[in-house]
Amino acid sequence: HPETAHTCCGITMQYSRAWLRMHLPSGRVLYYAAPRVDEHGALSYMGTHPMTRKWTRITTYGGKLVENITQAVSRDVLAACMPAIEAAGYQIVLTVHDEIITEADDRPSFNAAHLAALMATPPPWAQGLPLAAEGFQTHRYRKQ
Structure with missing residues (x-):
């Protein structure tokens, strides 16, 4: 209606x-x-x-609408963590689907585990959402 x-x-x-x-x-x-x-x-x-x-x-059909919702919410979760990533000193240079590619100083405090922890922090509107992230360090972009 x-x-x-x-x-x-x-x-x-x-x-x-x-x-x-x-x-x-x-x-x-x-x-x-x-x-x-x-x-x-x-x-x-x-x-x-x-x-x-x-x-x-x-x-x-319903399944396609659910896929659209899933992809949209995933994008929103990724976008929500980006300010915290930049505030931590990582320079975001590219996003590809569910990936964030950053540049950072070559120091122990900037590492894949720290970046993954920032990415796995749910935004306020998604508290309780189980998130996980992983990453790796490299000098050139590539798929893991």
């Missing part, structure tokens, strides 16, 4: 004014334009087609 909000596991979903909004625990909102459920129960929304890059109706 329009204007009705439903909350589950910290995610609030609301349909109103031609938008499906998913409010994430971080406060960020995912928007799906012109959502529609057809006569067969299939969910679709308007968006950019991944291949043609044209604005079109995209069919989706």
